[in-house]
């Protein structure tokens with residue numbers, strides 16, 4: 001199966017830097033690539049060759065939800081999908097399993113693809129709660145062919161700590177037993193560790209944060225996939 005490599009730019013790159021990224025970025029034909037710029041850079045990016053996803057999407061069609069963006073608005077400007085439930089949203093912006101489910105459902109209904117993020121914190125892993133947390137987070141996600149899950153152990157995001165390929169494989173196998181979909185790994189993926197992770201049988205691609213900001217390193221990761 002083709003691997004899916006998704007770049008999550010977090011709160012980096014306005015429209016000018018977005019265009020500069022795509023001037024240098026290259027990916028081979030054999031891999032699916034998605035880029036998730038910040039909201040204000042989406043329109044600059046949608047003219048490019050690769051599908052562009054938002055980093056979040058609201059569940060309502062419209063309404064008094066200051067600071068939020070609806071699925072229909074994303075569709076209108078040519079955005080093809082959205083992340084939901086990223087751990088930074090859960091950690092800093094109060095996202096819950098229920099709001100993640102609602103955002104995913106609204107996006108799918110509007111015809112967007114969804115990458116739904118799940119993953120345990122360091123304390124949950126140390127407390128032996130990894131399986132329980134993943135089961136709870138996956139249980140609420142819609143069963144839909146356009147939904148992909150990203151397993152992102154919170155302790156490995158932006159920390160430089162990567163799950164070992166075996167640890168990641170174990171979590172991916174559990175997630176696949178709960179939800180029949182592609183499962184991406186995320187957490188400090190870099191050119192130096194990607195090949196071993198992507199070689200695992202249940203790892204179908206990667207959600208890449210920091211290393212997707214540099215066009216050369218994200219191009220390299222896409223070649224490795």
Ligand code: PEP
Pocket residue numbers: 008010152156157158159160186187188189207208209210211
């Ligand atoms: C992410 O933002 O989804 C992520 C995995 O970040 P990083 O690759 O920087 O750990």
